[in-house]
Amino acid sequence: MSVSAFASPQRRRVLVFRELPAQQLALLQAQYEVTVANPRLPAHQAAFEAALPLAEGMIGSSVPITEAMLDQAPHLKVISSISVGVDNYPLAALRSRGITLCHTPGVLTETTADTVFALIMASSRRLVELALHVREGHWQRNIDESLFGRDVHGKTLGILGFGRIGQALARRAALGFNMPVLYHARREVDVAQQAPELLGRVQHRPLDEVLSQADIVAAVLPLTPATRGLMNEATFARMKPGAIFINGARGAIVDEAALLRALDSGTLAAAGLDVFATEPLPMDSPLRQHPRVTALPHIGSATHETREAMAAMATRNLLKALAGEAPEGLYAEGPEPL
Ligand SMILES: NC(=O)c1ccc[n+]([C@@H]2O[C@H](COP(=O)([O-])OP(=O)(O)OC[C@H]3O[C@@H](n4cnc5c(N)ncnc54)[C@H](O)[C@@H]3O)[C@@H](O)[C@H]2O)c1
């Protein structure tokens, strides 16, 4: 991606802070003067900062937007995130400044649930480890039980967060793999109304019960002040000995040092992680080499189809919100603030 600006003083300005497909970029350029500058790239930082003072709209993802940036952007009206998670945005500051936040719920739900289920399979059946066993030439005779995995079908799945992705994950587990599902969420879901196919197959339980009864626990809830560090020394200690932990949410919901201790003490048999406290995962992170960790580079929604759908939705959101119309992906905090 190159830093680019298309000068025309009278046009309203939009700042694209992460790569956008050409088709979406063209839609923006047809109406607005567009600067493309990703502040995570040193070569783009100056252009990003220079674009803030006149920007009315911003679109992108994976960049923490700070109050200091908002201070530099007095004309900003809309931020359109190419993500469903909104933990990169200072929600209270946006609210108090009257800046609209949009996101991309729904279009990535099924793909992210696929990724989380893939991590469940990979961690339980040791798929990555055993594929490397073959690739690295260690398959010289039939494997013995030291390389056996654990069944997934029929095991109890605990889901932390039972919104769009949690319910899509429950469908895969309950309907496809005959797994009883326990879930922990801020409130009980009316399954008969919202997910009738899961009636009788999922149960809302307090966190402690989900942790102590599930064979596999998968986190798919947002990162908020209430969920930061949710999985820590005490909560890992409540999990079944030999259980498996999967994180498809955000890295910071986990105390990674406590996770490593739970793996090394034998409390956890394995962990499957798509997200980390620091991304990309630092070279010296022990999670990178741990034999019982399957680590992915934050690919929950990373398919061609889904990333295109997210970019298209985020672009529509930005155009609508800047036109003063109601965008499909308006981020609205629920009755309980995050
Ligand atoms: N790994 C990835 O690439 C990837 C992709 C998409 C989404 N995500 C993450 O998944 C999250 C969930 O997405 P979604 O579309 O299912 O959201 P959603 O809003 O539909 O569902 C969130 C669920 O979490 C629950 N929850 C919220 N705060 C809670 C708390 N303090 N305690 C217990 N439960 C709580 C809610 O009650 C709800 O059931 C996103 O916010 C994002 O961080 C990750």
Ligand SMILES: O=C(O)[C@H](O)CO
């Ligand atoms: O929140 C999301 O949409 C995913 O994590 C992709 O960034």
